[in-house]
Amino acid sequence: MKFDLSTIANNINYIGAMILFIIGLYTVLTHSNLIKKIIGINIMETSIFLFFVSIGYVKGAVAPIIDPSSGEKVFVNPLPAAMILTGIVVAVSITAFALSIIMKIHEAYGTIDLDEIMKIRSVEEDE
Template sequence: MPIEIDFFLNNINYIGAMVLFVIGLYTVLTHPNLIKKVIGINIMETSVFLFFVSIGFISGANAPIVEQGQAAETVVNPLPSAMILTGIVVAIGVTAFALSLIVKIHEAYGTIELDEIMQIRSAEKND
């Protein structure tokens, strides 16, 4: 059963969101650098935003603006886009908070590499 190219073209937004999510998850799980982990989380958030906006999109539909005397027609759902605006604001806040914590961690331990921080903590615990 061959996979048709039309399937990929019709679902490119969903496929892109999945690929971005996997890239972000891979970054979070494999890099010991805390800033790279925050970047991976941001990539994952972006993939979720793309996914939700793609859900609300209808091909060939108009903007959800109804004028007086106009017949009802197919419109794009504005709710996912409105919710994503809130999500973007929350993502920026979480990123700023995480980066401020990383600055404090660097001041306390002198590094932002998670492996080195764990070694320093275990050495402090044994003393």
């Protein structure tokens, strides 16, 4: 397989999606702050959105609007874009729900640091 600069240029969307996903996963795994974990999850969701939209793209294709006078043309696949619209709504809803849970956790424990919460819980269990 020939690996050169044109291969990277042709697949930059996929490479960008992978890099974003890795950044989000790293953020989720390495930070104990719950807000930072939510930000990492949002970065991962964004990378999935980029990946799906990139799958639907066809170079040189036109929007999927059928015009009988234009003849035969190649169309961009509209299904990934429609799925992503639903995915964005779900992602925003999950983020809002997670932030509301974090607010309740802060009210209960006085912190949003996961390590401190686990220490508080272990002390409560010992008593």
